Amino acid sequence: MKKILVKCLLLLAILFQIEVIAEEKNYHKELITDWSRIFPDKNRNAAGPKFFKYIIDKENTYKDFIEYNKLFCAVSGSLIDPDSDSEFLFLKESKSNNKICGNYYRCCVPCSCDVMKYSEVQKMKYKFIDGSREFYVITIKNPCNKNDFPNRVNKEYFCDGKKINNDQVYNLNNRIVIGLLHNGRTCKNDDIDLVKNHQITGRYCELRNNTPLEELDAGMGDIFIKLAR
Amino acid sequence: MFIKKVNYLYKFLIIFSLILPINSSRAEFFKDISNIITINESRLSYGVSVTDINADGNNEFIVTGFGYPNLALGYIDGKLKNIIQEDVFLDRDRKTIGVAACDIDKDGFEEIYFLNTDTYSGTKKYSDRLIDKSNNNYFDLFELEKNIENLNLTAGRSVVCVDRKGDGEYGIYVANYGGPTRFYEIENNTITDKAKTLNLDKVTGGRAVVSGHILTDRADIFAANERGANFLLKNNDGKFEDVAFDYRVDDVIQNGRGTALSDIYYRGRLDILSGNWNGYHRAYVLENKEFKDIGNKAFDRPSRIRTIISADFDNDGFDEVFMNNIAEPNKLFKINENGKFEEIKLKAALETQGFGTGAAVADIDNDGILELLVSHGESKAQPLTLYKAKVEKNNKYLRIKPINKFGAPARGATVTLISNQRKHSKTIDAGSGYLCQMEPVAHYGIRKNEKDFRIEVKWTNGKKDFTDKIEINQTITIKQK
Numbered sequence: 001m002k003k004i005l006v007k008c009l010l011l012l013a014i015l016f017q018i019e020v021i022a023e024e025k026n027y028h029k030e031l032i033t034d035w036s037r038i039f040p041d042k043n044r045n046a047a048g049p050k051f052f053k054y055i056i057d058k059e060n061t062y063k064d065f066i067e068y069n070k071l072f073c074a075v076s077g078s079l080i081d082p083d084s085d086s087e088f089l090f091l092k093e094s095k096s097n098n099k100i101c102g103n104y105y106r107c108c109v110p111c112s113c114d115v116m117k118y119s120e121v122q123k124m125k126y127k128f129i130d131g132s133r134e135f136y137v138i139t140i141k142n143p144c145n146k147n148d149f150p151n152r153v154n155k156e157y158f159c160d161g162k163k164i165n166n167d168q169v170y171n172l173n174n175r176i177v178i179g180l181l182h183n184g185r186t187c188k189n190d191d192i193d194l195v196k197n198h199q200i201t202g203r204y205c206e207l208r209n210n211t212p213l214e215e216l217d218a219g220m221g222d223i224f225i226k227l228a229r
Numbered sequence: 230m231f232i233k234k235v236n237y238l239y240k241f242l243i244i245f246s247l248i249l250p251i252n253s254s255r256a257e258f259f260k261d262i263s264n265i266i267t268i269n270e271s272r273l274s275y276g277v278s279v280t281d282i283n284a285d286g287n288n289e290f291i292v293t294g295f296g297y298p299n300l301a302l303g304y305i306d307g308k309l310k311n312i313i314q315e316d317v318f319l320d321r322d323r324k325t326i327g328v329a330a331c332d333i334d335k336d337g338f339e340e341i342y343f344l345n346t347d348t349y350s351g352t353k354k355y356s357d358r359l360i361d362k363s364n365n366n367y368f369d370l371f372e373l374e375k376n377i378e379n380l381n382l383t384a385g386r387s388v389v390c391v392d393r394k395g396d397g398e399y400g401i402y403v404a405n406y407g408g409p410t411r412f413y414e415i416e417n418n419t420i421t422d423k424a425k426t427l428n429l430d431k432v433t434g435g436r437a438v439v440s441g442h443i444l445t446d447r448a449d450i451f452a453a454n455e456r457g458a459n460f461l462l463k464n465n466d467g468k469f470e471d472v473a474f475d476y477r478v479d480d481v482i483q484n485g486r487g488t489a490l491s492d493i494y495y496r497g498r499l500d501i502l503s504g505n506w507n508g509y510h511r512a513y514v515l516e517n518k519e520f521k522d523i524g525n526k527a528f529d530r531p532s533r534i535r536t537i538i539s540a541d542f543d544n545d546g547f548d549e550v551f552m553n554n555i556a557e558p559n560k561l562f563k564i565n566e567n568g569k570f571e572e573i574k575l576k577a578a579l580e581t582q583g584f585g586t587g588a589a590v591a592d593i594d595n596d597g598i599l600e601l602l603v604s605h606g607e608s609k610a611q612p613l614t615l616y617k618a619k620v621e622k623n624n625k626y627l628r629i630k631p632i633n634k635f636g637a638p639a640r641g642a643t644v645t646l647i648s649n650q651r652k653h654s655k656t657i658d659a660g661s662g663y664l665c666q667m668e669p670v671a672h673y674g675i676r677k678n679e680k681d682f683r684i685e686v687k688w689t690n691g692k693k694d695f696t697d698k699i700e701i702n703q704t705i706t707i708k709q710k
């Protein structure tokens with residue numbers, strides 16, 4: 001009995017050490033390291049779709065995929081600090097027009113409003129190295145036909161002529177995937193109330209989303225609006 | 230029953246304490262010997278270099294002063310004392326930050342480049358100094374009429390010596406900030422900026438720079454920059470090509486600060502350490518024509534880093550990496566086999582209240598153990614500090630001092646110690662850390678049961694010389710033929 005107990009304690013101690021020694025994957029560092037690969041021309045304006053495409057093309061587990069997608073703003077293309085908070089909001093589902101609630105990781109407040117107004121969600125199924133999963137992705141319509149394509153955005157990132165450039169961004173039903181809606185699910189009434197009454201997604205977004213575009217001067221979202229509207 | 234339980238608890242604690250040291254390494258690695266520095270008043274200092282300024286065969290620490298005198302600290306009668314009093318060297322009124330020494334005129338004496346900066350970025354008021362010696366008098370080469378048109382009047386940070394042609398004629402790469410990089414050489418007896426001809430005249434936020442055998446058999450350059458990509462400048466017959474993107478060391482959205490060359494895998498080649506300001510620190514090792522960052526979570530943790538140094542402080546045959554942070558505790562890591570970084574908890578040299586701005590190593594007292602001099606300043610005047618590792622009695626050393634054909638330290642050459650246990654390369658420091666330059670000696674501690682020593686020196690022209698039958702516990706001077 002004594003021997004068993006001592007062995008158990010030894011095992012416990014070793015397990016404790018292994019846990020301490022084990023190196024966790026540093027997703028943020030990887031995105032920083034590969035930034036110049038993702039944006040060879042150093043222009044990341046509204047280039048969330050480039051991040052999404054880069055991430056989904058990697059050999060990921062589902063957990064990796066989720067963690068990477070917490071680290072960039074789908075609207076502005078900015079990196080986000082690890083452990084940043086997300087915004088709880090809703091978006092319209094393309095197919096059903098239902099409201100889908102979930103968490104959105106953003107670089108700054110206006111991006112939450114812009115993503116709510118100018119983008120939609122679609123359900124996407126994908127096979128990761130640890131199995132297939134379904135999740136909601138945030139999409140914008142094909143911007144490649146625009147006459148007023150914003151000149152601060154690298155058009156070649158998104159478009160191959162008037163078509164979506166499938167080598168550079170992820171194309172889902174002829175819409176560009178710009179990011180992931182985390183924990184996406186059909187909204188309940190309480191969820192919608194929560195979003196509408198929230199200081200940011202409610203009052204602030206109502207103000208921002210009713211301001212004429214030419215009067216908006218906050219954040220990179222303005223460029224995104226020109227791309228996504 | 231109670232006694233039995235206590236016994237189990239004891240056993241558990243014993244087992245646990247046996248395993249615990251895997252992560253929390255030894256205490257009291259350094260001892261503080263700052264008391265040997267005479268007249269060690271609070272001052273604003275930055276870069277530190279190591280050279281034999283008075284040509285007596287012993288190196289001195291050259292410490293820059295930012296609105297304070299530059300110092301040349303020599304070891305005399307058990308004390309570190311300033312040995313130069315000439316005004317042009319002390320230069321009390323200028324604000325010196327970067328310093329590097331090398332023989333630019335092939336006379337065997339290392340000229341000293343002092344980079345002055347009186348503005349953060351762009352055009353500055355006072356130029357740099359290039360101190361030479363004639364008839365025991367120090368003078369500034371830039372003050373000679375013929376050299377005035379080539380003054381560096383751009384704010385800068387670090388400087389590094391580069392023997393780009395491998396002929397012993399050093400040039401000086403000046404990492405400017407908000408203006409073009411400069412590369413000074415003596416041509417027709419005149420100091421000339423050759424940056425444009427050599428593809429080096431880029432504008433960036435220059436911070437730290439190293440030179441040595443990184444990619445080729447000639448002097449390559451790695452420059453860690455701020456607000457812009459790093460440069461990895463491959464030497465193509467004396468001209469340079471930036472290959473940082475291809476080799477994946479451009480680190481474009483981080484802000485470089487301190488850098489050093491280190492044989493991280495003990496495999497006989499120099500890889501790159503790059504400390505980023507409040508960003509992930511890098512331990513780049515070359516694998517399949519790309520550098521891979523192998524720094525672990527403890528090593529890469531962002532900090533307010535300045536200088537980074539790779540050296541074997543405790544003579545155990547494994548290098549340590551010293552990270553000098555400003556207004557944040559310093560850090561020390563041991564590089565174990567396979568590039569595994571193990572943090573050594575510091576007590577002395579932790580400097581929780583220290584405003585570290587530079588640091589350099591040298592065996593200043595010639596006892597076979599390195600001393601670490603740390604300078605301080607920027608936003609708080611502080612005295613210098615000096616540390617030495619607590620070395621185990623049985624630890625031994627070997628120091629290799631390559632001298633080029635002109636009799637000057639062969640900065641940028643690579644020394645490799647080959648034994649039954651390792652193939653360990655070290656650069657003869659041409660400039661490294663942040664604003665600093667280490668002693669021009671390859672210092673090795675000796676491992677347990679290590680034998681069959683052989684030394685390879687790869688000179689700056691890529692040619693190699695070998696020395697066999699090495700006795701340890703000595704400094705060996707190897708002269709280029």
